[in-house]
Amino acid sequence: MAAASTANVDSRNTCKACALGMGGQKGGRTNELGQFPQICRKSIQANGSDLQAPIPAEVLEQPLAELRRLSGLELEHLGRLNTVLYKSAAASGYRPIPWDEALALMASRFKATAPDRTFFYTSGRSSNEAGFVLQLLARLYGTNNVNNCSYYCHQATSVGLQATVGTGTATVDLEQLTKSDCIFVVGANPASNHPRFVTLLKDCRDRGGQVIVINPAKEPGLVNFSKGVGASEYVQPKIGSDQWLFKGIAKAVVDGSATDRAFIADHTEGFGAFLADLENLDWPDIVVHTGLTEGQVRSLAAVYQKAEHVVFAWGMGITHHLHGAANVEAIANLAMLRGMVGKPAAGLLPLRGHSNIQGMGTIGVKPALANEVLSHLEKAYKVQLPQAKGLDTLACLNAAADGRMDVALMLGGNLFAATPNSAWAQEVLDRIGFKVFLTTTLNLGHVVGMEHSEALILPVCARDEEQQGTTQESMFNFIRLSDGGPVRLDNVRSEVEILCGLGEALLPHSPVSFGLFRDHRRIRQAIAAAFPSLGALEDIDETKREFTVAGRLLTRPQFATPSGKAVFVVRQAPSSPATAEHPFVLASVRSEGQFNSIIYDEADKFRKTETRWCVMMNRQDIEALGLAPGGLVDVASPVGRMEGLTTHEYDVPRGNALAYYPEANVLIGTAHDSRSMTPAFKSTAVSIRPSQRRPIPAAVPPP
Secondary structure, three states: OHHHHHHHHOOOOOOOOEOOOOOHHHOOOOOOOOOOOOOOHHHHHHHHHHOOOEOOHHHHOOOHHHHOOOOHHHHHOOOEOOOOEEEOOOOOOOEEOOHHHHHHHHHHHHHOOOHHHEEEEEOOOOOHHHHHHHHHHHHHHOOOOEEEHHHHOOHHHHHHHHHHOOOOOOOOOHHHHOOOOEEEEEOOOHHHHOHHHHHHHHHHHHOOOEEEEEOOOOOHHHHOOEOOEOOOEEEOOOOOOHHHHHHHHHHHHHHOOOOOHHHHHHHEEOHHHHHHHHHOOOHHHHHHHHOOOHHHHHHHHHHHHHOOOEEEEEOHHHHOOOOHHHHHHHHHHHHHHOOOOOOOOOEEEEOOOEOOHHHHHHOOOOOOOOHHHHHHHHHHHOOOOOOOOOOOHHHHHHHHHOOOOOEEEEEOOOHHHHOOOHHHHHHHHHOOOEEEEEEOOOOHHHOOOOOOOEEEEEEEOOHHHOOOOEEEEOOOOEEEEEOOOOOOOOOOEOHHHHHHHHHHHHOOOOOOOOOHHHOHHHHHHHHHHHOHHHHHHHHHHHHOOOEEOOOOOOOOOOOOOOOOOEEOOOOOOOOOOOOOOOOEEEEEEOOOOEEOOEEOOOOEOOOOEOOOOEEEEOHHHHHHOOOOOOOEEEEEOOOOEEEEEEEEEOOOOOOEEEEEOOHHHHHOOOOEOOOOOOEOOOOEEEEEEEOOOOOOOOOOOOO
16 A cells, blocks of 8 residues: 555645645645655555545444444544445434435535534645635525634634734745744644654755754654754743743843844834833743743854844644743744844744645635625625624534534534543534534544434545545645546545535525536636635636745735734733642643544654553653653543553653643643634643553554
């Protein structure tokens, strides 16, 4: 399968893994700069999953109780879904049904439900075309409860960047990144999650540049990128102390008279308040909260001061906190301090997850459309779209908890595994009376939260099986065109085809002809008309010209804020969530052997863990419990408990711990950043105590 997967990567389709992006019209292993070969293990794994044989019928006939015994890894390795599945509310499992029956049932359930008691959710695996049809269908139906998985990851980035520089996405492209002389990597582990980004870090070091890693954990893949070349500076602040650190760096830069005074005076506002905040900040407080020395912080500032073209890149170690948006603002403040945004080869770069998650937001899969887009759609189709405020992802589930949500459509993803507080997630998902899933494989979200409710699972084409072209957007704002390819299975359908069928059945008198949208070119033309920044989509089928979304990159100090200037924002830095009862702070992390909630391997080759049922701790903390590494512990939070976890010695600050996502979701509450609604997956107060339980054996994928 590995050879077939590698060959499949060479087709003219966008990579199915992370949002760094490659492929499209230049060829499967080529990036937008024409560099070849571009490939990583994540790409091979994603393609390998799509090349699996169909799940055997006898497996699908198993009751839910049996399927729930399987791990996420085992469900992923069952094979491709090639059967339409239905479960009634009273049934103990799924049964196959014909496509026509499934589509009629889906339409009838939506017709019988008030639109404000429904929601539409997408992952980042789908195309821009499917996302546009979905959000337009939902709004014509009558609801703005349209959202995507970014509300669980980088929505805090969008909020923080909009408040400071007037855009919610990266301000640099790949070419600009390759010209930088200093890259900050903050709260991210690209060695596991964006492997090809590590090559860019090594390239920066090879050309004499600096790479500064800020991460509570000493991640081996960032210590050594390749051939002995690694980060030039690596500091490990305590979990959740990022604002204290960024303010400390800024304070040292000001002390060193290294600010860009002209940029600040001409192109920013709010600097006076920001400077006053720094002057009121005491070094002992910075040291206590971060766990770093004043010398370490000043050393980072010294490196920053010498660089001319600095890019700040960050991951969910920044956004997954109660103050995630403020963390992003603190990074933007630091960039503005030296004029490192609004100039070539410098700027802000959120490391986004799935291959088209950014595209989902761009084409309107979110609770509120921009006013100009909303106005265009209403005029183009002569309709009045709903004005009520739409619900974000977590708010939709809170509504379900309150008995206010009856029907949901999930376009890809694994909402159960993605949601914090697993016991709560299972309960509230089961309260949604009817759920429909569009998916290529089975996951935990199809068998948990399904106990007393009705569900449909519809098998869909993979990206490289589409019979028409589709487009995707990378974290660099680059739009690629995927050609699709031969369908490997005989009973799967295109997401667009399914959504258009629902539109025709649900809204037979709609001014939008969903039948015409079965032609993907018509969808792209509609997108180009509604979104001026995507105008190049209109003729991309003829030109094959891939492009950068207009107006996103900031190579000049022109900002889409009300004043036209970048804005320094002052926030109070938070304290640790640790308490006497729960004295440790735990962050959930992904392993090298997974992609988002998809588990490909039990072991993590970088961290040397053999089981996902483990907790990574400072050796001194393990010994303080009277244990040696490998001993078993119980980890508890105010909302949940994990028993019999294997302790794994890891280089993290004392009082901090790591556990794997999504298993650790059982510990994580639904508390969230009030501005972005992003849950605090990476700052949970827990207790850790010795356990008498025996370890859970590692899951082994079936042959």
